[in-house]
Amino acid sequence: MPFSLLIPAALAGLAAIAIPIVVHLRRRPRSKAVPFPSTMFLERSPIKSEQRRRIHYWALLSVRALAIMLVVVAFARPFLTDDSILASGVGGPTERVVLLDRSWSMAAEDRWPEAVRAVEGAFAEAGPLDRVSLVVFDQGAEAVVRSAPDAARIRAALDTLEPGALATRYGPGLKLAQTILEDSDLATYEVVVVSDFQRNGWSGDEGVTFPEGTRVRTASVAPRPLDNHALAGVSLSRERLGDRERVTPAARIVRSGGEEPVEVMVTLELDGRQVQSLPVTLPPTGATGVVFEPVTVAQRHTQLTVGIPGDALAPDDVYHLVLSPGRATAVHIAAAAARGTSGDLYLRRALEISEEQGFQIFGRGSGIPDESALQERQVVILNDRPFPGGVEGERLRQWVQEGGGLVLVAGDRGRWGEDFSGIFPGALGPVLDREGARGERLAGLDFDHPVFAPFRDPRQGDFASARFFRARSYQVEEGDSVQVLARFDDGSVALAERRVGHGRVLVWSSTLDAFWTDLALKPVYLPFVHGLVQYASGRNPTVEGFTAGQVLDVADADAMESAGLGEVAEALTASEERVALTPEGGSRDLAAGRSFLALDQAGFFQIRPPGQDEVRPVAVAVNVDRREAELDPMDPEELVAAVGGAVGPGGGGTAVQTAEALRLRREDQERRQSLWRYLLLGALGLLVLETMLSNRLGRKGRKRGRHARATS
């Protein structure tokens, strides 16, 4: 390979070689002047001037000249030219972005060390002029190092990284990489994706397209399938016995992979203390369940953990919940006197059946609770009964405005007076008979509304199977506070809502028994009634466990109530000084203005005012996203094709081979080789040699001078 110079003009400095030559010719070695009686004879000698122009120390001169030459050539930045590189289509320096998957599935076996090695390998290829970025992604993405000129920072940052508790989502990471590439002014781009490439994290269209010519490489760290045991979920069945509540946990365990059934021990811990353990046999690539003995939940914020022995993928081997004694929703049912309780049968039975916090049912007949009783009710259901007028009606309206929930099931008798039409959505009309045995069916459901949200996903509830033979005509004008939640397939309104003050009023235009409709006989009836009443009560369902990646606003009373922290929500939201202890032992300041707690670790977060060590801290359980346990890989090329990149090391390189790119490439080659360092080292060595030589010659000269004087 021939030599080339990056800055040939620096060779002009070779003229400096003349300096030591002139010095050797003009300057004699410095010696102390020898006193002499008279120089009258010396001045006459023509020899002295000739002698001064002679070079006596050729070796010294050569060393000095060579040292100068090396320094000058070093400044000219020499390098060995590799024509194949210069002639290649590769442009100048590369903007290289490495996407590192840090979802919790990367903790399996040796995936993470392998991923780190892959990242280091990707950065080891970086040239001196390249810029490198390291983006870690799971459900979100974060640029650990962005467009850094050297990989040293990345290597340092890599040591601090480890798999998190969040699931894989390729979109955020790819989007951030796209942003980095678009912001770059370099000629070529390269993206390296290091992941186990779970299909769960890929939606198929992330809306990311890399700049043209971006070379995309992938490094998969999931070479073989795992025999993974995972706790897919834990459900709780509540049973109230007097003042106490008994909870029966049931766990579902899924096994992916394996060839033979294995027996594992499932343990149950309450507040960190193991209370039960049950053996269970896991079939290959199958699932099984285990039901523990009921446990009594006597205290709030009881931390419940179900676990199986750790395997190659540990994060999904535990499941955390926080239990508190349930708070039943007090529901008063007022039915038409003529219907008796038979018309309430399905409704009452549905409300009585509850595996969770449940409902406490009050009311017999058509009576409306007095004022004191009304304050203890969350929901009043007027089942086929007119809205009372006079004092009772006014009391109910006042109660609704203060936060009560009123459900009016129209039936035959459902109506309200003109004085109270302001609290009801729309106006009820006469009974309409649906023609034929086919009846009407619910069609237009607002699945974004909390009442129907649980039925949004497929196979989560089939309202279309329920037939409605009769219903009241119902005219509703939707507005800011009025909303139609369900319609029949003829477009008429089935369920409407009106917000009144802090309360809610819902009107169901049919009945909730089996006379006008067979909805009560359908599986969706029970969850529908539960959801309807629960929504009307204004209480959000309590969440025993969050999924990693969610955010809890501790300053939001509703959110805190959903988290089971309703009773402390007021104290916590009122406090401006809060602190959260993370499952990994860290702490996060949740002072005013920073009330959002990112639940990004699996385990129990504890929230408390700073400096206080409560006996039973307020806890929030967080579990990893179980979908991440599905380790089915995707084809990395699918991802590469989707983002528009070229595959593999031979791909890409469509950057124009401009003179600027060539210049940058030459500079890149020079910086890679850094021959100037060796030249400067050589020059330094020569200068040391020059010093030694000069001292030696100086001593020799002085010695000779003394000898000459002595002998003369």
Add this chain to the structure above:
Amino acid sequence: MTHARARSTAPGAQFLDPRVLARIDNLELLARTVVNGFLNGLHRAPHLGLSMDFAEHRAYVPGDDVRHLDWKLFARSDRHFVKQYEAETNANVVALLDVSASMGFGSDPHVTKLDYARFLTACILHFSRGQRDRVGLVTFDEGIVDFVPPSARNLELALHTLARVQASEPGALRPSLLDATERLARRGIVLVVSDFYEEPDEVLEALRLLRGRGHDVIVFHLLDPAERELPGGESTTFEDMESGEVVPVVPNRLRSAYREMVENHVETLLERCTAERMDHVLLDTSQPLDHALFKYLTIRERKARSR
């Protein structure tokens, strides 16, 4: 080293070796020691006295000047005796000593040219005083530094002056000798001790002033061995001790030419002095002092005979 060996092997030279003499602080003691030792070494030499006052008879030994045989005594005793006379002259003997800076040079740090000249002058003055001469001393560089007029009582003063002279200033022969010539009204023997680093014409012009007054001029031309050989090796920078001029040279290359120039200079001075009826004695400071004294006595004897 060869010079040192030559000095140490010369018979009877240890007292007259300048290196040995340099250890004697008292210049009078030094002069007396040298002169007496020197004279003892010449015990059969015929150069004892130059005056006409009879001192004693001594048995004739071969080599004595037959002119000093006492024929009358031979007639009476039939034995040969020679007459010895007390040296008794009334000549003025004045030493003109160059104390310019160049005289401070000495390749042997113990014996500079000035030291050598000081020993020589002291000895000659002491010897002359023993001959009943009036002795005087003039030291000069650019001009006269010290002037001790010739007198029979000024030996101590002259020696004391000699003891404290220092070579520090540049020298100029002509104005100094012109001044001395004007001060030395009575004719006498004038010793000029210098290294004569001036052009021969200028030196002779200055000496001619003394000679023109009728003085018997004896020129002691002092040179250090290094001055004749040029020290140094490949590259040496010489500094003129009087002008301060710095001359970088390569002695190895210059030595032969330099030596030739110095020899020519000495030869020229010798020839010109001889032509002007002045005695020129070239003295090497590495040589024993008796050589210089012997030269002096020879010249005195010759002058006495010729008188």
